[in-house]
Amino acid sequence: MLTYVVRRLFYAVLTFFGISIIVFVLIHIVPGDPVLFYVPMGGSGTISPAALQAIKHAHHLDEPLLAQYRWWLQGLLTLDLGTSITARRPVAELIGEKLPNSFQLNGIALLLAAAIGVPIGLWSAMRSGRLSERAAAVTFFLLYSLPSFWVALLLMQLFSVRYDILPLFGMRSEQYLQLSTGARIVDRLTHLVLPVVTLAYAQLAIFARFSKAAVTDVIRQDFITTARAKGVAPGSVLWRHAFRNALIPLITLLGLTIPYLISGSVIVEQIFQWDGIGRLYLESILKRDYPTVLGLTVVTAVVTLLASLAADLMYAVADPRIRLGGGRAT
């Protein structure tokens, strides 16, 4: 087990450097220039080439690509992600500011989607082929196909503009700072409702379909027939025999969705003005803010690699037959 973890970690570090090099090269190949952010598109203004050069110099943009990568890597090894070119603030600070927001929004949406989606998947697996299951499947498929920006605007129009039940945008009310702690949590939760719903409805469908497929695969196997023939109660068959064996694909799905917790969702963040990672990512790419793009890539890559490592380890927990490492499989 330990050798396995060490080996996996080694590959993870290799993968990480691979990712960083690819992203570094890609973002520099794309046409554009971060200092253009500072060039006034007035019409009577002047450009100060000396000041532009000073910005380039401060961020090593006037050096060859390899030297730039070395500067960046040197910073990374001392856990310094550099300074944003356009925000003039440390990248780590920018990310740290928005990471909890993304985590909150996406985490709740993910939990909600899984908590509703998985039981629905189990239920559909049991009732596979019946009319109610078919109807549910069609409904989920429809939900999944609805574009999220459209749903977001619809929800806003209905719950905020037409009926003033929920806040329209943002993460807190104007009076937030005058509220007690309890009222602050309620305030935050009311602001979360619409964005969470917008994010969760599509994921719900994924969880439901995925768990249904996983359980259906298991149900068709002989040991389930045996269990049923033995006279085990249907609920018990589903829970103790079928679901446990369907855990493996679900863990895979979870491993794949965890990076999503921090990578954010640009559209929802944009429409609801949720100050998360997604918007930061998009804006820094549009502004060619290299250090910020790279910093975000580092964080996302690390979380993705850790999640896939965790998923691999969980396989062994979920199914003792899976042995990790160079064990003597019999």
Added chain:
Amino acid sequence: MIRKAAAVLLLVVCLACRERQLPPVSATAPDESKPQAGGTVVRRLDADVSTLNPVLITTKYDHYIARYLFEPLLQYDSTLEVAPGLAEKWEIAPDGKAYTFHLDPKAHFSDGTPVRAADVLFTLKKIIDPASEAVQIAGQFDRLDLARTRIVDDRTIVIAFTEALAPQLSWFFSVRVIPEHVYAAGDFKTAFDRQIVGTGPYKLVRRVPGQEILLERRDDYWGTKPYLQRILFKLITDDATAWNAVKRGDVDETQVPSEIWARESGRPELKKYLEFRRFYTLNYNFVPWNLRDPLLSDKRVRRALAMCIDLESVVKNLYRGTARAMSGPFTPDQWAYNPDVPVIKYDPQEAKRILNSLGWLDTDGDGWLDKNKKPFRFEMIIVAGNIASGPFSQLFQAELKNIGVDMKISQLDGNTFMERILGSNFQAAVLNWELDPDPDPYALFHSSQMPPRGYNFIGYSNPAADKLIEAGHREVDRSKRVAIYRQLHALLADEQPYTWTIQVSVKWALNKRLHNVKESKGWGLFLWTPAELDWWIPADARTHDRQPPTK
């Protein structure tokens, strides 16, 4: 397990809740007829500010905030003429190379210290120091003559230049004076993230990056105090969300895109509580031609292409009448504008005739004009997703196709677009200028102003134009400048280095609880003086100051 998850969730929620407490606001006695001090206005911020440092101002939104916190040597009044700012009066030396400023003796910084001539000199030095990275205003002061610039006394400074330039006086609007004793030490670029000391009528209460900025009126402000107690800027990057927010009364003002304006501005139920304002500012749209390109170097060709733009139809169909056609480099609101220069008439047949006479004929019968076996084909670059340039370029493309000219449209992201424009790596494009109050077009059309120095990326070089531009650049006498720029207007309209297209009016929705909102000639609702500093809200309409329900 569930409890644990709930606890983690709660923790995450609480972590995001840590903030400084604000004292509650108390209501004042109402008197509706006169301006009343107090109340909070909630303004929309379309994009987050990039800096609070007034020397490093980069975006329009930086200006919106800096306007409340800092003050320049000279302001603009509602007609965009220079007006007193921190300097109560000034004199210009007979040779035009030196300006003597007399600071207002009442002027104080927010830390209680008086504004001294030394602070002005310190600010100027910070502006011209390349290490400050003041990309946008350093160029306005690169002819500063530090050797001859001198402090006369605590309240008087002589600022000297190596050359006399006509727009120089107006550029003192960029000198927002900062105190030397606060900002002389430490990292200047980030100093304003830690502490803000300015002369403006408001102080910063808090800035939550990516969300909001709250300003509060200074009780110890040295000048005429504004009415509003608080200014809350809410960041709303999405136009549809902002429009819903102003409809709900969450924010008090927002710019309205033309397509929302067309659909919503006429609705009576909205007019009950929203005021719709439409006005022209100092901006115009145009098609720059790359004059180094052999295809586009002949002015007769450019004029022929310009004849294929049906501006009347663009104004009517794309903007529902909320735009107007442009004839040249000055807008009708500027004193430099020449009213006798006509807009080029839409006439595709005449355009085709001109191109035929220049040897562009469809010899191979494929529907495209050609010359020496090469078809008349060029690329127009536009910014992807830009509502103004997308439909416009398609209309233009269709008209050109009718006369046998093949124009390809390439959509680029903003940064790539800018890189290609400033690198003169384009044939044609759709662009928009936001102009300074002084109409000097030196940086755009003078032959010395090709990038990286200026904005003459089209490569325009014409001795007659250069002569007029230089004369206008140096002539301090307004009436003489008017005559020079009218000639220049006519010359450039004839030469068509750009094809000027339209000026789109700026549209705004304002909550009617805001009183005394005025617009300037050319700058709209903000930044001139007093503008937003003169707004007030009646006591019974201060919805943003209501107490939260006590529990």
